[in-house]
Amino acid sequence: MGTLLLLPTATDTDFGDFSVTGYRLQADSDVADTFELEVTRSGGPDEAPSVQLAVRGALDRELYDRYSLRVYAMDGDSRGASNSGWVDVLVNVVDVNDNRPVFKGAGRYEVTIPENLSPYTMIMGLEAFDDDEGPNGQVRTSVSNFLSNVNPF
Ligand SMILES: [Ca+2]
Numbered sequence: 001m002g003t004l005l006l007l008p009t010a011t012d013t014d015f016g017d018f019s020v021t022g023y024r025l026q027a028d029s030d031v032a033d034t035f036e037l038e039v040t041r042s043g044g045p046d047e048a049p050s051v052q053l054a055v056r057g058a059l060d061r062e063l064y065d066r067y068s069l070r071v072y073a074m075d076g077d078s079r080g081a082s083n084s085g086w087v088d089v090l091v092n093v094v095d096v097n098d099n100r101p102v103f104k105g106a107g108r109y110e111v112t113i114p115e116n117l118s119p120y121t122m123i124m125g126l127e128a129f130d131d132d133e134g135p136n137g138q139v140r141t142s143v144s145n146f147l148s149n150v151n152p153f
């Protein structure tokens with residue numbers, strides 16, 4: 001949040017209100033609150049206001065990794081002959097490592113094995129997953145022996 005992307009300023013060779021007077025953002029309704037336009041008017045009447053695209057809501061690459069937006073520039077002919085032009089903006093969201101690996105199934109597994117089992121016999125399979133991308137989602141497993149003497153006799 002608070003990240004701004006400077007968009008190209010629209011040009012309109014007409015003067016004053018007939019030139020660019022405003023911008024409008026179009027996005028799918030389910031992501032419409034994620035971005036907003038910040039318009040700055042600093043120049044004279046024949047100078048188009050500048051516009052920046054800002055992140056307004058929370059991003060989650062695991063939910064949406066790409067946003068297709070369209071930014072309209074409008075002129076201000078109040079007599080109803082208003083014109084508009086647009087530019088398409090594609091926002092790609094890069095992954096950060098914000099998910100921890102999770103084991104499939106229950107949070108605890110229990111297995112019963114005979115005491116004469118040969119060393120290195122496979123006794124159960126476990127599977128963990130991570131919603132992140134690339135190295136952020138690669139899962140390494142290790143064994144801790146903190147439960148290895150749960151019921152010593
Ligand atoms: Ca991760």
Ligand SMILES: [Ca+2]
Pocket residue numbers: 061062095096097098099131132133136
């Ligand atoms: Ca992530």
